[in-house]
Amino acid sequence: MTNKAVLSSATIDIEALGFDAGAHLPVRHALTSLAPGEELRVTGTAPGWEVQLDEWCRSQGHALRWEAGAARQGERRFACIERGAEYGRWRGASHTGHSDPRAPDALAVRAARGWGLAARGAHVETGSPAFAFRLDCKDEVWADNAAEFYKQAAAAQWNPDEAIDWDVPFDNPPPVEAAVVQIMTYMVENENAALVVPARFLGQLHPRYRELQAALAIQIADEARHVEVFTRRIRHKGHEPLLSTAGGQTSLKSLLDEPDFSVASFLLSVLGEGTFVTLLQFLQTDGPDPLTRQIARLLVRDEARHVALGMSHLLYRVAREPELRVRLAQAIEHRHDALAAAGGLNEEVFDALILVAARELTPGAAAHGYARVQQLLRDMADGRYTRLVRLGFERAQAQELASLHTRNFM
Ligand SMILES: [Fe+2]
Numbered sequence: 427m428t429n430k431a432v433l434s435s436a437t438i439d440i441e442a443l444g445f446d447a448g449a450h451l452p453v454r455h456a457l458t459s460l461a462p463g464e465e466l467r468v469t470g471t472a473p474g475w476e477v478q479l480d481e482w483c484r485s486q487g488h489a490l491r492w493e494a495g496a497a498r499q500g501e502r503r504f505a506c507i508e509r510g511a512e513y514g515r516w517r518g519a520s521h522t523g524h525s526d527p528r529a530p531d532a533l534a535v536r537a538a539r540g541w542g543l544a545a546r547g548a549h550v551e552t553g554s555p556a557f558a559f560r561l562d563c564k565d566e567v568w569a570d571n572a573a574e575f576y577k578q579a580a581a582a583q584w585n586p587d588e589a590i591d592w593d594v595p596f597d598n599p600p601p602v603e604a605a606v607v608q609i610m611t612y613m614v615e616n617e618n619a620a621l622v623v624p625a626r627f628l629g630q631l632h633p634r635y636r637e638l639q640a641a642l643a644i645q646i647a648d649e650a651r652h653v654e655v656f657t658r659r660i661r662h663k664g665h666e667p668l669l670s671t672a673g674g675q676t677s678l679k680s681l682l683d684e685p686d687f688s689v690a691s692f693l694l695s696v697l698g699e700g701t702f703v704t705l706l707q708f709l710q711t712d713g714p715d716p717l718t719r720q721i722a723r724l725l726v727r728d729e730a731r732h733v734a735l736g737m738s739h740l741l742y743r744v745a746r747e748p749e750l751r752v753r754l755a756q757a758i759e760h761r762h763d764a765l766a767a768a769g770g771l772n773e774e775v776f777d778a779l780i781l782v783a784a785r786e787l788t789p790g791a792a793a794h795g796y797a798r799v800q801q802l803l804r805d806m807a808d809g810r811y812t813r814l815v816r817l818g819f820e821r822a823q824a825q826e827l828a829s830l831h832t833r834n835f836m
């Protein structure tokens with residue numbers, strides 16, 4: 427079609443183009459600019475175009491009439507198409523709200539199974555398959571600033587090859603380097619849990635809640651990077667990972683076994699990753715070498731975002747469902763009871779933390795390292811207490827719950 431073929435805003439000439447060669451495209455396009463009930467005049471010259479147009483209009487739900495006075499030989503015939511209210515694949519289609527999260531119908535309280543993978547805001551054709559996404563209720567998953575968290579995370583991504591100076595010179599005494607390797611071995615399994623827990627929920631989350639979907643997806647990418655840099659730190663001086671304990675893995679398994687998104691976010695992000703932020707801050711200041719300190723500094727920023735997303739979700743949910751706090755408190759207590767027999771932080775990790783803070787094996791240095799780790803444990807409990815109070819727990823209960831958190835930290 428050329429521009430000169432358009433005779434007026436409500437008349438188009440499809441010239442020699444047949445409906446078997448794409449004539450429906452300009453007709454359909456012209457109709458979309460009309461309101462239901464308005465008319466479009468169409469003319470053409472392709473053999474049989476009148477019959478084809480008639481069939482097409484019937485299939486799309488538009489009324490068609492022919493203008494009189496075009497019977498004479500050689501004169502063009504004009505059809506008048508009245509735009510139907512709904513036509514073609516749009517007829518009966520289910521509308522999935524609005525793509526803009528600020529629009530009132532963007533974030534339905536419940537996402538329909540039939541919307542499936544469609545873009546939010548799309549019209550889903552009748553007959554599209556139903557998808558079972560277990561997390562399809564806004565109140566069970568939502569965080570008001572999920573979009574902002576994704577945006578911040580996307581802007582704060584870092585490349586381990588560029589952000590870390592792997593060539594920085596240092597030489598830890600062998601027992602101190604071994605202590606770093608033990609801590610990193612422990613870190614990797616905790617990072618694996620922090621990756622797998624949100625990844626499992628992400629696969630169950632209805633794509634309608636795409637801002638939260640994106641925030642979880644980039645959080646998972648963060649964790650993959652953390653596993654990478656800790657592994658590289660382990661191998662930096664030619665070592666292999668050291669001990670993974672039954673107690674540590676039992677604690678992490680209890681996170682993977684939690685089926686409720688909010689309870690899992692609470693245990694993993696608010697308590698576990700929150701405690702991890704304090705541990706990383708400790709390594710940022712007390713790490714024995716500049717490489718370990720650099721890694722810790724970069725991870726603190728990522729983990730602080732993960733904690734903030736978890737807090738944002740829980741604040742959203744407890745504001746609507748204050749009794750959720752009872753379940754959250756029970757989750758800590760049950761986990762504490764279940765893990766009571768599994769032991770606490772393994773001796774290897776605990777001793778390794780003392781050794782990295784001591785940096786050498788003299789009695790004076792060991793005393794300093796021990797005092798630093800005692801302070802670390804107090805700082806961790808204080809952080810948990812502060813977050814619990816922000817979530818609306820009474821101070822005495824927050825104190826109690828902060829102290830019941832797993833001794834594995836995560
Ligand atoms: Fe992490």
Ligand SMILES: [Fe+2]
Pocket residue numbers: 620649699728729732
């Ligand atoms: Fe994390």
